Amino acid sequence: MSTDALVLDDVTLTYGSATAVFGLSLTVGAGEAVGILGRNGAGKTTTLRGILGSGVRRKGSIRYFGEEIGGMRADQVARKGIGWVPDDRRIYTTLTVRENLLLASRERSGPAKEAVDEAVAAVPLVEKLLPRKGVQLSGGEQQAVAIARAVVGRPKVLLLDEPAEGLAPIIVESLQQSVIELSRSGMTILIAEQNLNFVLGATQRVCVLDSGREVLTCSSEEFGNSPELQNQHLAISLENHGKRR
Numbered sequence: 441m442s443t444d445a446l447v448l449d450d451v452t453l454t455y456g457s458a459t460a461v462f463g464l465s466l467t468v469g470a471g472e473a474v475g476i477l478g479r480n481g482a483g484k485t486t487t488l489r490g491i492l493g494s495g496v497r498r499k500g501s502i503r504y505f506g507e508e509i510g511g512m513r514a515d516q517v518a519r520k521g522i523g524w525v526p527d528d529r530r531i532y533t534t535l536t537v538r539e540n541l542l543l544a545s546r547e548r549s550g551p552a553k554e555a556v557d558e559a560v561a562a563v564p565l566v567e568k569l570l571p572r573k574g575v576q577l578s579g580g581e582q583q584a585v586a587i588a589r590a591v592v593g594r595p596k597v598l599l600l601d602e603p604a605e606g607l608a609p610i611i612v613e614s615l616q617q618s619v620i621e622l623s624r625s626g627m628t629i630l631i632a633e634q635n636l637n638f639v640l641g642a643t644q645r646v647c648v649l650d651s652g653r654e655v656l657t658c659s660s661e662e663f664g665n666s667p668e669l670q671n672q673h674l675a676i677s678l679e680n681h682g683k684r685r
């Protein structure tokens with residue numbers, strides 16, 4: 441079995457006649473956490489959709505632990521062990537958080553309670569929310585539940601779409617810590633995100649997209665230490681360097 445969790449080779453992604461990602465090649469090692477960065481419309485979400493096989497047409501090769509998944513449907517890809525946390529979270533609002541998690545546990549073998557306990561341990565923010573209905577959750581709470589729900593399925597690879605978007609710093613920190621712990625436990629993680637601090641703290645490498653093209657892939661440390669690279673690729677002003685949140 442390949443030790444690379446994901447290998448994207450010359451992947452082009454299109455919506456109808458519009459191309460959103462052009463010839464992307466990216467390798468994510470097993471257990472590695474990689475951030476996909478870029479300005480609005482750069483193609484971050486589309487890249488995750490392409491891996492998942494959801495809502496976008498694909499060309500090129502996508503291999504998951506050596507197996508070609510580029511032609512598979514999203515449900516087949518999910519069953520292979522790729523979990524997805526969409527940016528709109530998709531919590532069932534009329535169910536409690538516990539019911540949301542139990543529903544997800546049907547996708548996995550083994551006792552449901554164990555699956556839920558494991559997810560709560562991985563995302564501690566969820567613990568006090570278990571009896572609450574989805575409709576009663578704030579945006580940050582929904583995001584925590586969405587991550588926990590993906591963890592219930594015990595994915596080998598977790599795709600996170602803008603997990604920090606619009607959330608209070610204290611929630612962002614807690615979710616970042618959860619992602620760091622999941623990564624330490626051996627899960628492979630790919631994060632599409634605008635929040636640079638979130639990505640830099642949770643990943644080993646970053647891939648920067650610009651207008652659907654990869655313009656830079658380097659270590660998160662190198663990108664974090666270079667105001668020039670950040671300014672060049674994300675238009676983060678040199679003056680504000682170090683003041684980001």
Ligand SMILES: Nc1ncnc2c1ncn2[C@@H]1O[C@H](COP(=O)(O)OP(=O)(O)OP(=O)(O)O)[C@@H](O)[C@H]1O
Nearest residue numbers: 455458460478479480481482483484485486487634
């Ligand atoms: N369903 C769709 N149909 C047609 N075009 C789309 C669709 N979704 C996205 N696009 C286009 O594809 C391009 C990439 O969009 P994408 O959502 O991947 O960017 P992004 O980097 O995730 O941006 P953001 O940070 O704003 O979420 C954009 O030009 C966008 O307008």
